Amino acid sequence: MQIIYRNIFEVQWHHDYFLVPGPVIKYPGIYDVRRLVSIWPDDRTQRLMQQYRMVFRNTARGFAVMAEVTEVSPGSYALHIDPEPNDRFSFCWSLNDPLFVNYTNCRVNEPTASLYYLSNRTGTSIGAVAYLNKAVPAFGTAYPGQTSYWLGDTMVMGGKVYEAIEEDVPLVNYAANAAKWKQISSAVVNYINPGDRMLQQGTRFTYTRPNTLPGEWITWQLFDCNNNPVQFTGTTAYRTSMKASEQVAITLDLGWLEQGAYRMVIQQQPAPAQLSFYYYNQLGRPPIAGVCECFISGASPAFTFCKKDPATQKWIIDTPNKTFMIRFRNRLTHWQYLRQDQSIFDQPPEPRPLTWFYSGYTVPGPMGSTIPMPDPTPARIVPEINPVTHLVKNIYSKIYLAN
Numbered sequence: 001m002q003i004i005y006r007n008i009f010e011v012q013w014h015h016d017y018f019l020v021p022g023p024v025i026k027y028p029g030i031y032d033v034r035r036l037v038s039i040w041p042d043d044r045t046q047r048l049m050q051q052y053r054m055v056f057r058n059t060a061r062g063f064a065v066m067a068e069v070t071e072v073s074p075g076s077y078a079l080h081i082d083p084e085p086n087d088r089f090s091f092c093w094s095l096n097d098p099l100f101v102n103y104t105n106c107r108v109n110e111p112t113a114s115l116y117y118l119s120n121r122t123g124t125s126i127g128a129v130a131y132l133n134k135a136v137p138a139f140g141t142a143y144p145g146q147t148s149y150w151l152g153d154t155m156v157m158g159g160k161v162y163e164a165i166e167e168d169v170p171l172v173n174y175a176a177n178a179a180k181w182k183q184i185s186s187a188v189v190n191y192i193n194p195g196d197r198m199l200q201q202g203t204r205f206t207y208t209r210p211n212t213l214p215g216e217w218i219t220w221q222l223f224d225c226n227n228n229p230v231q232f233t234g235t236t237a238y239r240t241s242m243k244a245s246e247q248v249a250i251t252l253d254l255g256w257l258e259q260g261a262y263r264m265v266i267q268q269q270p271a272p273a274q275l276s277f278y279y280y281n282q283l284g285r286p287p288i289a290g291v292c293e294c295f296i297s298g299a300s301p302a303f304t305f306c307k308k309d310p311a312t313q314k315w316i317i318d319t320p321n322k323t324f325m326i327r328f329r330n331r332l333t334h335w336q337y338l339r340q341d342q343s344i345f346d347q348p349p350e351p352r353p354l355t356w357f358y359s360g361y362t363v364p365g366p367m368g369s370t371i372p373m374p375d376p377t378p379a380r381i382v383p384e385i386n387p388v389t390h391l392v393k394n395i396y397s398k399i400y401l402a403n
Contacts, residue, residue, distance in 0.1 A: 003068060005055065006077055007321040009305040010064040011091075011132065011292055013037070017103045017330035017378075018356045028356075032060040036100060037289070039063050039093045042259055048089065052081045056091075062326070063091065065294075069317060078314035079306060085297040086226045090260065092280075092288045103354045103378035105152055105163070105329035107194060108392045116290030117198035117261060117278055118326060120303035124190050130302050131190040132292060132324045136161060140171050143194045147171070151392050154184070154193050154329065161185040163332060165351050167391045182332065182350055191329040200288075201277035203255040207266060209248050216240045218250065218268045225261045225293070254279060261293070292326070330354050333381055333397040335361070337373060345401055346373070354378050354397065374399060 013033040020026040041049060041056050049056060053068035069077040095101075116133075124135040137143065139157040149155065149169040155162055157174060162181040169180045218238045222230040238250050250266075257279045266273040280288060296306065296315075305322040306315045332351035339345050346363050353359075355375065362370040376397030384394040 004071065004077070005066045006069050006317065007064050008054075008067050008079075008317045009294060009322045009324065010059070011062040011294075011324045011326065013062045014325060014327040015104070015330070016328065017354060021355075021357055021360075033062055034058060034060065034096070036095070036097045037093045038096055038286075039091055039292075042090045042092055042291075044258060044260075045089045045091065048087060052079065052083055065089065067317070070314075072312065072314060072316070075319055076316060077319065078309075078312070078316050082313075082315055083296050083306075085308075087296045088225065088260075089294045091292045091294075093290050093292070094286050095289050099378050102381050103331055105154070105191065105331050107150060107152060108383050108395065110197070113200045114197040115200045115278060115280075115288060116192065116196050117293070118192075118196060118290065119293045119295070120299040120305075120324065121293075121295055123299075123303050123324065125300075125302040126188055126190055129190070130322065130324050132303075132326055133190060133192050134195040136188070136190055136193050137195065139174055142171055146194075150194075151395070152332070154191055155181075156188055159186075159188055161187075161189055161191070163329075165332065167386055167393045168389065184329065184332075184353070189327065189329075191327055198261065199275070199277040201254065201262075201279045203253060203281055203283075205252040205254050205264070207248070207250040207273075207275075211240050211244050211246055211248050213269050214240055214242045214244050216269055218248070218266060220250075220252075220264060220266045223263045223265070225295075226298075227263075230257075230262070255281065261291075294324075331378075331381070331395070333376065333395045335376055335397050335399065337399050337401055339401055351395075 015036070018027055018031050020028055039058060055066040057064045057066060068080040070080050072078045118132040120132060122134055123130060123132045125131065136154050136156050139155045142148070143153065148171055149164045151164055151167045153164045161184050163184050164180060165182050166180040169177060218240065219236055221236065222232065224230055233256050234253065240248050259280055261276065261278050264275045264277070278291060294305065303322070303324070306317045308314070309316050330353045332353055335348050335352050336344060337346040348361070352361065359375050361373050361375065363373055365371040376399050382396040382398060383392045384396065386393045
């Protein structure tokens with residue numbers, strides 16, 4: 001019997017820092033994401049893939065998952081071993097390039113330890129492109145847990161994408177705050193954004209708040225990524241101190257958990273609190289920057305890579321196989337050209353994007369000529385911190401001139 005393996009889905013990584021200049025999206029032939037990140041299936045996924053006769057393969061553009069299949073009709077293939085509807089395949093990634101965060105649009109100072117969490121259940125499709133990340137929000141929509149936009153946040157308005165170029169930008173009245181934004185695309189591009197960040201949780205979970213109701217009983221419950229309750233190994237109740245001055249402080253050991261995304265619901269007065277996090281025990285393991293999860297079920301049609309045929313009860317893979325995209329935006333910085341005495345020779349009035357290729361920035365020269373200026377290197381970016389808000393106020397790329 002002939003054994004057939006076919007791709008069941010692929011994930012491609014795009015990064016605007018490496019784009020070849022021009023009207024068409026194009027990357028140089030040497031572009032290889034394996035220089036930027038290392039990607040691997042987590043322990044649970046490796047066991048599942050062995051069980052289902054699947055193969056993980058790194059590629060120059062990301063990764064692909066292949067599976068042993070059976071041809072059920074011309075051009076139609078079914079997984080040789082039936083999966084479970086709630087199965088998920090999780091792929092961790094860590095950074096290989098130490099300068100990745102320098103040339104990538106991301107927040108410089110984040111209040112909590114977080115990672116990128118990308119999933120086919122929460123992805124967004126634009127036209128024929130299926131992005132694994134969440135949609136860039138429309139103007140006026142806050143990112144989770146925020147009441148305003150921060151420097152570097154992106155938003156969509158009028159079919160265009162904008163990036164905040166000031167440390168704190170209100171959610172209302174764009175006309176009055178237009179100078180706080182820079183247009184970065186004349187079409188909607190679903191860039192990785194702060195909405196894709198999830199709290200990274202280690203073995204020690206802590207929850208603190210003021211003791212607003214002395215003697216109150218607080219309980220909690222944990223749910224997995226399929227919204228199934230998870231049985232705790234220890235106590236699930238806590239009574240607050242009778243002294244209002246003593247803070248509520250709950251500490252839980254999560255070392256027994258399996259790696260993955262969870263939701264903690266804390267029942268308290270006056271309203272429950274919910275916290276989503278990704279549990280990863282880093283002891284003896286490499287630090288991870290993000291996770292991509294692909295579920296068998298629970299995703300929209302644009303993100304479903306196989307489905308169960310009601311007649312044959314076989315799991316048929318999509319033909320052609322699904323390709324998901326991850327696209328990072330390059331960072332905007334203030335380009336500051338300095339003489340050797342530290343005085344400023346030139347500074348563009350607005351932040352400019354860092355690029356791998358020469359951007360073509362010039363300044364006026366003598367007799368109507370133009371002088372090409374060197375692009376900054378991402379080896380060193382200098383954040384300016386507001387001493388009052390502790391937010392990043394500006395990000396500078398300093399370029400020292402020979403004379």
